[in-house]
Amino acid sequence: MANLKKLIIEPLRKTNPVTVLVLGICSCLAVTAQLKPALVMGLSVTVVTALSNFIISLLRKGIPNRIRIIVQLVVVATLVILIDQFLKAFAYDVSKQLSVYVGLIITNCIIMGRLEAFALSHGPGESFLDGLGNGLGYSLILVIVAFFRELFGSGTLLGYQVIPQSFYEAGYQNNGLMILPPMALIVVGVIIWIQRTRNPEMQENNQN
Amino acid sequence: MKKDVNSNRYIFLYATILIIIVAVLLTVTALWLQPFQDRNKKNEKRISILTAAGIPDVNAKNAPLLFEKHCTGSFLLDESGNISESGTLPLFVIDRQISVIPMQGNGLWGPIWGYLAIAADGKTILGANFDHKSETPGLGGEITTEKFKGQFSGKQILENGNLVPIQFDAITGATKTSNGVKEMIDNTLEKYSAYLTRIAERGE
Numbered sequence: 235m236a237n238l239k240k241l242i243i244e245p246l247r248k249t250n251p252v253t254v255l256v257l258g259i260c261s262c263l264a265v266t267a268q269l270k271p272a273l274v275m276g277l278s279v280t281v282v283t284a285l286s287n288f289i290i291s292l293l294r295k296g297i298p299n300r301i302r303i304i305v306q307l308v309v310v311a312t313l314v315i316l317i318d319q320f321l322k323a324f325a326y327d328v329s330k331q332l333s334v335y336v337g338l339i340i341t342n343c344i345i346m347g348r349l350e351a352f353a354l355s356h357g358p359g360e361s362f363l364d365g366l367g368n369g370l371g372y373s374l375i376l377v378i379v380a381f382f383r384e385l386f387g388s389g390t391l392l393g394y395q396v397i398p399q400s401f402y403e404a405g406y407q408n409n410g411l412m413i414l415p416p417m418a419l420i421v422v423g424v425i426i427w428i429q430r431t432r433n434p435e436m437q438e439n440n441q442n
Numbered sequence: 443m444k445k446d447v448n449s450n451r452y453i454f455l456y457a458t459i460l461i462i463i464v465a466v467l468l469t470v471t472a473l474w475l476q477p478f479q480d481r482n483k484k485n486e487k488r489i490s491i492l493t494a495a496g497i498p499d500v501n502a503k504n505a506p507l508l509f510e511k512h513c514t515g516s517f518l519l520d521e522s523g524n525i526s527e528s529g530t531l532p533l534f535v536i537d538r539q540i541s542v543i544p545m546q547g548n549g550l551w552g553p554i555w556g557y558l559a560i561a562a563d564g565k566t567i568l569g570a571n572f573d574h575k576s577e578t579p580g581l582g583g584e585i586t587t588e589k590f591k592g593q594f595s596g597k598q599i600l601e602n603g604n605l606v607p608i609q610f611d612a613i614t615g616a617t618k619t620s621n622g623v624k625e626m627i628d629n630t631l632e633k634y635s636a637y638l639t640r641i642a643e644r645g646e
Binding site: 267296297298299300301304305308312315316319320322323324326327387410413414 | 447448452453456457460461464467468471472475478479482483485486502578579580
């Protein structure tokens, strides 16, 4: 039981796919200018990692080794297309904001990474939890980055004005740089920095 | 008998069955969700048209109702500004007097489009609405903001029966997108000039 819990908790912290494994950075830059698309993207990636891990784990004994990557891609692509279609039907605004990035979930290294490293060698239940954990770990970073970018870049959170009008009258200005992609990288860098400072065992030894 | 998971026969069979399952799944979902997606696209268009014509607080929920109420006609115009079945220029009439015309053009990275609402006199812009596929957020992407769209209200497009090129404050750092917007508006007005001059004359 403790082991299963670890599968979900660990990727949020010590094996976080974004800050520790440094995977999925591209989409992290692209969809974090505002909180809402970041939440939807995080949710979508979580669903895809969890379900694809589960399905591949179920199939793992029957998948011919020589076409294993192709089979993985087909499963992931199917899930992504399904999510894209659902977003277009029920969350049109968000799907427009995410535009090509939903389709690009297919290329998110976290998913293929977990399939290869975990799902092919573990049972469906464990694999599902592992996918869920890694998806949530990814979402967590996305939401943190989006929180800061939207707050300082647009003065809003989830589209609602947070920074009061009186600040603007006093000369406060939104930081346009926060909206541009490089700022996401810097925020991710700061998160990694804080994480490593607090967990000294994660620091590499570079003195050679 | 244990199956050989790596025999060619098995691989082909496996791939075929997998593809068939996936194809059926995707087809069923696509057909099932099609009506919802079409409705969203239609709504988006309605919201753009109504917002350009200056109707406040249009959202995805009330758009069909408001559109029904305000849109008093949608036509196709031909080159000389007459309503005709075979025309290629769409026109939406809002509240019997405002003409809303769709525009299409190119930004820096991809297509941009929008709607232009023209007042009953045929020569004053009432409002404009823009959208884009992939302009840079914070730069070209700013064409969707109220600040940019708002400056078009009240601009004159006809002078003594002739079109005047549109003038507006471009966005700093987004020259290509701004030029794209200008080109888009000028080209569109050019195409609709026959119709516009006619309603302008009628107004005088």
